[in-house]
Every structure is written in structure tokens, then in C-alpha cells.
Amino acid sequence: MRIGIPREIKTLEGRVALIPAACADLVANGHEVFIETDAGILSGYHDEDYQAIGVQVLPSARAIYESAQLILKVKEPLGSEWEFLRADHLLFCFLHLAAEQELMQALQNIGLTAIGFETIEKNNELPLLKPMSMIAGRLATQIGATLLMQPQGGQGVLMGGLGAGVRGNVVVIGAGMAGSQAALMASAMGANVTVFDTQWERLQDMQSQANNITALYAYNESIKEILPQTDLLIGAVLVMGQRAPHVVDKAMIETMQAGSAVIDISVDQGGCIETTKPTTYAIPTYTYHDVTHFAVTNMPGAVPRTASQALSAVLLPYVNQLAQDNWRDNPALVQGINVENGKIVHPALKA
Structure with missing residues (x-):
């Protein structure tokens, strides 16, 4: 198969879908791999690194899309990329279509098959989302400490x-x-940490991790009661494939102290905090009621070398499968299809 890796154009997005070592496996399996020039540069990988293992470096995004059958990206295609997509393309990347209605309609109009990293499920886990979620969680606390x-x-x-x-x-x-x-x-930084969730097993696990972590059921009243004493609020609610529910409303944010901070990791899926609005690393924060909000939609993009290495490791087996004619024999890939032949396929997007 002809596999194309365009350069990411989202603001200050430094990740690349596959590092050279992963591409080498695809080339060894007889596939043609194309990458846009400088696509890996911010992750620390140069064009020469890809060329050395048989990847063809092309000068533009247009050339990548024209040459490839399977389009492999990190983030969703932005508006300027839509004109390059064709009905015969197989698009594989983070999509987050529940919060991107315009993109969802555009993909339907094009008629291609689009599979979202975030909707690949195996053994009740989201294997392609997992490493990026781990990075985003750690970054949220690091960034929050600075804010x-x-x-x-x-x-x-x-x-x-x-x-x-x-x-x-x-x-x-x-x-x-x-x-x-x-x-x-x-917790490792020494803060007093309270974690809210609705699953008892998760609460039990968090409570057992450290003496300075308290795990509580996510009753609305309990969250409302604690926010006036909260310095840093981190939202991390995920409903696979669906828009995140608002767990914290404006009135609750207004009870927080001036100078406190909010980081909504759920922003990719619309955000779980009512006052969330998407930002970029160019202008990452804004204030609402004297509370600083950070809602960058591509948080792991700040550490592209680590993120690209981690993503490549979990991505490669699925790319190898997609490059085969029988990829539909893999139920995880089939269940991960968001849009196909002009129709919304994934149940979560039909809700």
C-alpha cells in the first residue's frame, strides 16, 4: 500500500505520526511510504533519517495526498487540507468529530473512510489514545503548577x-x-489532591496510591462544595466518541478564588467545564471571573519527541493491518470507523 504522512499544521503541533524506525518496518513489509518534507523536524527527526530507510520525502502536502492511499496523521485535517482528500482515501488520525461538526460534514461530503485513533477500542481500553492521555495528564499538572x-x-x-x-x-x-x-x-509534587469519578474501582485505586490523594464519588454537590478551596482544577472526563458532558458549570467556576487555574484536558471532545473554549499554544490561556483557563486542544504536541515515539509504538501494528486488504477482519479497526461512504458510522456520533 502507498502510505502518506503529511506535516502537521495545527498551531505549534510538533508531532509526527510515525518515527523513522516505525516507517522502516512498513518499508521492509513492501509498502511505499511517503512523508512531507520537515514533517518530523520538530520531533527531532530529519528528512535524511527517513530517506535512509527508504521513505520517499515529498515537497508538499498536495504531493502526499496525491501519492497515497492511506493518509496517516496525528491531528484532524484542518480546512486547508480538505481539498486534498479524496473518496478513495483511508484517513487514520485523531478526529474528535463529536466536537468538530463541520469537519464531520466535510468528511461525509468527500465520501472517504475515516477511522479515529480515539475510537479504536480493544479489551475495554483505548490503546491509541492511552499514551497521549498519559502525557496530557502529566502536562496538565506541570502547566497548572506554573499557572x-x-x-x-x-x-x-x-x-x-x-x-x-x-x-x-x-x-x-x-x-x-x-x-x-x-x-x-x-501527589508527587506534594499537593493535597482530590479525585472525583463515578466508578468505584477507579476511586479505590486512586485512594490507595498515596496518602495525599482522596478519591470521592462525583456528586454534583461534592464538587460544588470543594471548588472554593481549589487552587487547580483539572477536567479529564471522557465518554468514548461522544462530546464530553459539562460536569462543572459557570456558577461553580465563579466560586473559585481569583488567581486559581482550570485545565480542561477534555477540550478535544468539547470540554467538561462549561467555561472551556479551545485555545492553542500560541495563546494558551484566558481568564473567566479571574480564574485562568488553559484549554489547548493538542496538549501532547508540546513534547513532540516523547509523544511521537509513544504514538508510533502503539500505532504501527494498526497501520500494518490497515495496509492489508483484509484489514476489516480486525474488529477494533472496523469499530473505530467514524465516517464511510458519506455516512456517519460510529454509534457515538449518531447520538
Whole structure:
């Protein structure tokens, strides 16, 4: 199969779908692999690294799309890329169509087959989303700790406190992969951490991780009660394929102290906090009611070398399968189809 990897054009997105070592496996299996020039540069991989293992470097996105059958990206195609897509393309990338209605309609109009990384499910897990969620969770706490600093408009709170100085109070909503990583990072930094979820097993696991983590059922009243004392709120609610529900509303945010911070990891799926609006790393934050909000839609893009290496490792087996004529024998790939032949296929997008 002819496999094309365009350069990512989302603002300050440095990831590349496959690193050279992963491409080498595809070439060894007899596939033609094309990559746009400088697609891997921000992840630390140069065109020469790809050429050395038999990948063809092409000068433009148009050339990639014209040459390839399977289009392999990290983030969803932006408007300027839609004209390159054809009905015979197989598109494989993060899509998040529940929060991207215009893109969903565009893909229907084109008539191609689009499979979302985030809707590939195996053994009740989301294997392609998992490493990016882990990175986003850890970044959320790191970034949140910075936003609490006074020069950043924060209250001037050190996450772990110090003798005679109070610890920061961190609330994480959602104890899935992203939320648990955020909570563990905050715990390791010494903060007082409260995690909310609705699944008892997750709560039990989080409670057992450290003495400074408290895990509670996500009752609306319990969340409302704790927010006035919260320095950093991290939203990490995921309903696979669907738009995230608003767990925290505007009125609840308005009870938070001036200089506190909100990070909504769920922004890709529309956000689980009502005051969330998507941002980019060019202008990552905004304030609402004196509370700093961070809602970058491609958080792992800030650490592209680590993220690209992790993504390639989980992505390669699925790309190898997609490159075969019998890829529909893989139920995870079939269940991950979002749009095909002009129709919405995934049940979560029909809701």
C-alpha cells in the first residue's frame, strides 16, 4: 500500500505520526511510504533519517495526498487540507468529530473512510489514545503548577507547599488515564489532591496510591462544595466518541478564588467545564471571573519527541493491518470507523 504522512499544521503541533524506525518496518513489509518534507523536524527527526530507510520525502502536502492511499496523521485535517482528500482515501488520525461538526460534514461530503485513533477500542481500553492521555495528564499538572505562580497571574501557591507554607489544593474530575496521571503527578509534587469519578474501582485505586490523594464519588454537590478551596482544577472526563458532558458549570467556576487555574484536558471532545473554549499554544490561556483557563486542544504536541515515539509504538501494528486488504477482519479497526461512504458510522456520533 502507498502510505502518506503529511506535516502537521495545527498551531505549534510538533508531532509526527510515525518515527523513522516505525516507517522502516512498513518499508521492509513492501509498502511505499511517503512523508512531507520537515514533517518530523520538530520531533527531532530529519528528512535524511527517513530517506535512509527508504521513505520517499515529498515537497508538499498536495504531493502526499496525491501519492497515497492511506493518509496517516496525528491531528484532524484542518480546512486547508480538505481539498486534498479524496473518496478513495483511508484517513487514520485523531478526529474528535463529536466536537468538530463541520469537519464531520466535510468528511461525509468527500465520501472517504475515516477511522479515529480515539475510537479504536480493544479489551475495554483505548490503546491509541492511552499514551497521549498519559502525557496530557502529566502536562496538565506541570502547566497548572506554573499557572499558579504570581507572574503568570496565579495566587502565588507552590504546589507542594513548604514548612510554614500551605500546600496547593488540586481537584481532578475523572480518574481515567489522563485524570489518574494528573493526580499522581500532583501527589508527587506534594499537593493535597482530590479525585472525583463515578466508578468505584477507579476511586479505590486512586485512594490507595498515596496518602495525599482522596478519591470521592462525583456528586454534583461534592464538587460544588470543594471548588472554593481549589487552587487547580483539572477536567479529564471522557465518554468514548461522544462530546464530553459539562460536569462543572459557570456558577461553580465563579466560586473559585481569583488567581486559581482550570485545565480542561477534555477540550478535544468539547470540554467538561462549561467555561472551556479551545485555545492553542500560541495563546494558551484566558481568564473567566479571574480564574485562568488553559484549554489547548493538542496538549501532547508540546513534547513532540516523547509523544511521537509513544504514538508510533502503539500505532504501527494498526497501520500494518490497515495496509492489508483484509484489514476489516480486525474488529477494533472496523469499530473505530467514524465516517464511510458519506455516512456517519460510529454509534457515538449518531447520538
